[in-house]
Amino acid sequence: MVTTSNLSYAYQNGKEITFPDIDLTPGEHLLVIGPSGVGKTTFLYLMAGLLPSLKGKVSISGTTLNSLTRRQMDRFRGEHIGLIFQQYHFIKSLNVADNLKLRQHFPKNSNDKTRRNQLADRLGLSEHLHKKVTALSQGQQQRLGIALGLIHRPQIIFADEPTSNLDDVNCAKVIDLLKEEAEICKSSLLIITHDLRVMSHFKNQVTL
Amino acid sequence: MKLGYLAFKNLVSKPLNLLLSLMLLSLSVSLVTFVLQLSQQLGGQLSKNIAPFDMVIGAKGSPLQLVLSSVLHVDAPTGNINLKDAAVLKKHPFVQTAIPVSYGDNYKGYRILGTEANYLDHYNAELLEGMLFEKPFEVVAGHHVAHLLNLNIGDTFVSSHGLASGGTEVHDEHLFTIKGILKPSGTVVDQLLVTNLESIWLAHDHEEHSEEEEHIDKEDHAKESGNHQEHDHHGEDHDHEEAHLGDEHHEEKEITSLLVKFKSPLGMVQLPRFINENTSMQAALPGFEVQRLMRLLGSGVQTINGIALAILLVSGLSIFISLLKTIRERKQELALLRTYGLRTGQLLGLALLEGLFLALIGFVLGWLLGRLGIWVVSRYMQNEYGYGLQINAPEQFEFYLLGLILVLTTIATMLASRSIFKLNVAKTLSDV
Numbered sequence: 293m294v295t296t297s298n299l300s301y302a303y304q305n306g307k308e309i310t311f312p313d314i315d316l317t318p319g320e321h322l323l324v325i326g327p328s329g330v331g332k333t334t335f336l337y338l339m340a341g342l343l344p345s346l347k348g349k350v351s352i353s354g355t356t357l358n359s360l361t362r363r364q365m366d367r368f369r370g371e372h373i374g375l376i377f378q379q380y381h382f383i384k385s386l387n388v389a390d391n392l393k394l395r396q397h398f399p400k401n402s403n404d405k406t407r408r409n410q411l412a413d414r415l416g417l418s419e420h421l422h423k424k425v426t427a428l429s430q431g432q433q434q435r436l437g438i439a440l441g442l443i444h445r446p447q448i449i450f451a452d453e454p455t456s457n458l459d460d461v462n463c464a465k466v467i468d469l470l471k472e473e474a475e476i477c478k479s480s481l482l483i484i485t486h487d488l489r490v491m492s493h494f495k496n497q498v499t500l
Numbered sequence: 501m502k503l504g505y506l507a508f509k510n511l512v513s514k515p516l517n518l519l520l521s522l523m524l525l526s527l528s529v530s531l532v533t534f535v536l537q538l539s540q541q542l543g544g545q546l547s548k549n550i551a552p553f554d555m556v557i558g559a560k561g562s563p564l565q566l567v568l569s570s571v572l573h574v575d576a577p578t579g580n581i582n583l584k585d586a587a588v589l590k591k592h593p594f595v596q597t598a599i600p601v602s603y604g605d606n607y608k609g610y611r612i613l614g615t616e617a618n619y620l621d622h623y624n625a626e627l628l629e630g631m632l633f634e635k636p637f638e639v640v641a642g643h644h645v646a647h648l649l650n651l652n653i654g655d656t657f658v659s660s661h662g663l664a665s666g667g668t669e670v671h672d673e674h675l676f677t678i679k680g681i682l683k684p685s686g687t688v689v690d691q692l693l694v695t696n697l698e699s700i701w702l703a704h705d706h707e708e709h710s711e712e713e714e715h716i717d718k719e720d721h722a723k724e725s726g727n728h729q730e731h732d733h734h735g736e737d738h739d740h741e742e743a744h745l746g747d748e749h750h751e752e753k754e755i756t757s758l759l760v761k762f763k764s765p766l767g768m769v770q771l772p773r774f775i776n777e778n779t780s781m782q783a784a785l786p787g788f789e790v791q792r793l794m795r796l797l798g799s800g801v802q803t804i805n806g807i808a809l810a811i812l813l814v815s816g817l818s819i820f821i822s823l824l825k826t827i828r829e830r831k832q833e834l835a836l837l838r839t840y841g842l843r844t845g846q847l848l849g850l851a852l853l854e855g856l857f858l859a860l861i862g863f864v865l866g867w868l869l870g871r872l873g874i875w876v877v878s879r880y881m882q883n884e885y886g887y888g889l890q891i892n893a894p895e896q897f898e899f900y901l902l903g904l905i906l907v908l909t910t911i912a913t914m915l916a917s918r919s920i921f922k923l924n925v926a927k928t929l930s931d932v
Contacts, residue, residue, distance in 0.1 A: 337926040370841015385513035
């Protein structure tokens with residue numbers, strides 16, 4: 293599913309980090325743990341093909357990212373990768389439903405209303421579909437962020453500190469949700485976190 | 501969920517920015533289209549109305565006023581001339597036709613023009629219904645007048661003295677009768693009530709006579725036979741005058757002006773100077789006067805176009821600044837779209853669509869505003885001068901203007917969007 297080998301990244305200040313090799317089979321999850329500032333997010337963006345100038349090799353579902361053109365990379369990322377960010381990012385001029393529609397439309401050009409409603413239902417967003425994203429509460433925004441990472445049934449979901457702003461109850465809920473959704477879509481989860489509460493939920497762990 | 505929808509949503513999410521850019525853009529577009537339409541239509545109207553005649557002969561005064569009053573019927577006449585003097589010109593070898601016109605009265609603000617029937621032929625005015633005037637006080641109504649005053653064949657009216665409506669003095673002794681209604685000709689004839697020269701003379705002679713006669717009536721009432729009714733008396737008076745028309749009376753008759761069409765271009769060279777130097781009359785060339793008028797108008801048009809161009813540039817700048825600002829503000833959203841799989845080119849397209857929507861809406865609003873302006877001016881002119889303007893469909897020049905604005909917007913958008921090429925997705929989304 294996801295394999296990396298000899299992956300390293302050179303920062304502009306000259307500092308270079310080398311990342312451990314990973315090898316995930318389809319449906320297998322992985323937790324990447326480590327303290328802040330060790331380069332977890334960099335690792336994630338490298339695997340998602342969002343950082344140029346990577347050294348080493350990343351391949352997802354048999355596609356080697358290094359070999360793709362920029363344009364192919366954009367398309368591949370849109371289709372096969374789901375990203376859940378630490379800070380939430382939405383299109384503020386669109387309402388909740390339109391944000392979800394937009395994610396479905398690019399690049400697969402789908403408009404699967406059933407999928408949208410089911411996901412919104414499961415994430416407790418059904419009543420808020422026509423609200424502006426800025427009118428959502430923190431928890432709702434977090435859940436919308438998760439929905440945007442899942443709605444297009446990606447093969448791999450990269451989640452960057454998905455529980456950092458949540459209390460214990462919601463933290464457990466979000467982890468369950470991610471696992472369930474990954475199960476349904478047969479996706480792999482790759483979560484980077486320094487949140488100790490998350491660790492007990494995943495066997496497969498790598499420390500940076 | 502198309503890019504266009506997103507672009508539109510982005511556009512309306514900043515209503516104040518939108519309003520400012522739209523106002524500037526539509527202001528410049530409305531100015532340019534309004535002024536152009538106005539000058540084109542005025543020029544067109546003027547040249548169409550002066551086309552049938554090469555020269556006007558009237559009383560001394562301003563040549564422009566003579567042309568405005570006698571050909572275009574928008575100003576007061578310079579005075580009267582003697583029909584006998586003018587009639588001499590009819591036989592001049594250079595002259596093809598010379599048509600006397602006489603006016604001074606109106607009905608509800610529309611001029612009653614005394615002339616010969618072939619005046620109408622010069623404007624290609626044809627009858628819609630009824631027939632031409634034959635006897636005094638028979639009138640053919642221009643299409644517009646008939647329509648506006650709801651005049652029908654057989655209707656009668658009395659004229660008022662002067663050229664403006666609401667004159668206090670009314671010639672209530674004589675009833676004008678509508679004999680015919682003209683088809684719309686798109687010329688000044690549409691705004692006129694046309695009758696023969698005698699009607700005007702009679703109405704005015706009578707006025708003078710009746711004043712005199714009132715005197716006489718008072719002084720010499722005793723001498724007159726007791727049962728001599730005033731009404732009959734007037735009737736006799738008319739018969740008398742009509743019988744002598746064209747004879748001795750002719751010599752005393754005055755007309756307002758003589759409209760001349762030359763047979764040869766030599767007339768244009770020789771006759772005006774001859775008349776101006778050797779007679780008490782003045783000759784004016786409508787073509788020359790209108791050209792002078794349009795030159796004056798033209799410099800005004802150029803000034804306004806210059807202002808409009810300046811506003812257009814400012815509006816381009818405002819679109820540029822507002823796009824630059826929103827692209828900076830939306831950097832994270834653009835980076836997010838990149839993670840959704842949108843290419844850099846698609847992000848550029850998004851910005852471009854937003855700019856083009858703005859330009860298109862601004863242009864359409866401005867165009868409508870310009871036409872609204874024409875409509876308002878048309879209403880005013882219709883009331884004031886009897887000339888209306890047309891609300892025209894978009895013209896070729898206006899499509900060029902739209903093209904110019906779209907090009908300008910595209911350039912502004914591209915300049916504002918340069919940062920999209922340098923967008924560092926990872927850094928923008930989380931500080932890596």
